[in-house]
Amino acid sequence: MTNNDKMRRSEGSATGKHAKSVDLARLVEALGHRSIVLVGIMGCGKSTVGKRLAQRLGLDFVDADSEIERAANMSVAEIFSEHGEPYFRSGEERVIARLLREGPQVLATGGGAFMSEATRNEIAEHGLSVWLKVDFETVMARVRRRATRPLLQNPDPEGTMRKLMATREPVYAKAALTVTSKDVPHEAVVDQIVVTLAEHLFNSEAGDASQSATS
Numbered sequence: 001m002t003n004n005d006k007m008r009r010s011e012g013s014a015t016g017k018h019a020k021s022v023d024l025a026r027l028v029e030a031l032g033h034r035s036i037v038l039v040g041i042m043g044c045g046k047s048t049v050g051k052r053l054a055q056r057l058g059l060d061f062v063d064a065d066s067e068i069e070r071a072a073n074m075s076v077a078e079i080f081s082e083h084g085e086p087y088f089r090s091g092e093e094r095v096i097a098r099l100l101r102e103g104p105q106v107l108a109t110g111g112g113a114f115m116s117e118a119t120r121n122e123i124a125e126h127g128l129s130v131w132l133k134v135d136f137e138t139v140m141a142r143v144r145r146r147a148t149r150p151l152l153q154n155p156d157p158e159g160t161m162r163k164l165m166a167t168r169e170p171v172y173a174k175a176a177l178t179v180t181s182k183d184v185p186h187e188a189v190v191d192q193i194v195v196t197l198a199e200h201l202f203n204s205e206a207g208d209a210s211q212s213a214t215s
């Protein structure tokens with residue numbers, strides 16, 4: 001399959017809608033103050049896809065890990081090694097809760113953020129979560145390119161990743177929306193997200209309208 005075939009395949013949704021036909025201004029309006037919150041395992045493309053999605057929708061893009069690094073004036077790796085993971089996690093909860101009050105925006109979260117129930121509740125209240133579901137081989141190929149992730153700095157990164165995916169995927173599945181992608185161009189994933197968001201937001205608008213019509 002060529003990349004173009006893959007792109008065509010991933011553009012269409014189950015209902016046959018295409019990203020190009022989505023009214024983006026209406027989509028952003030339907031979001032209101034909510035942020036689009038990307039969740040998923042390391043290497044699933046939250047930041048890369050998130051930047052492009054934000055650009056497409058004319059929204060700001062915010063990366064929670066970068067905000068944590070800015071607030072602490074340290075890299076994520078330094079926070080893990082000097083203060084430990086629990087310290088990082090409580091900072092992560094605080095920073096994400098603060099950022100969620102600044103929507104609408106596209107917010108990329110670190111791979112462990114959605115494991116916190118408090119953060120999931122904050123996201124449900126102030127955002128719309130989208131799980132970028134990507135297969136093991138694709139994420140491994142991506143994370144191998146960068147040695148910045150403290151959780152994978154051990155002799156068996158593949159085993160660690162398998163365990164993380166097994167324990168986290170049932171939790172990521174609690175996201176409001178899921179977009180499954182293989183190793184396709186990022187713009188194709190953005191197309192899929194746009195279509196999925198439109199179906200969700202416009203259908204709930206239709207639901208609201210019929211509810212108010214009957215009440």
Ligand code: S3P
Nearest residue numbers: 041042043065110111112149150
């Ligand atoms: C983590 C993922 C990282 C970063 C930290 C912990 C995780 O973010 O927050 O290294 O627990 O999966 P990315 O998912 O952006 O790599």
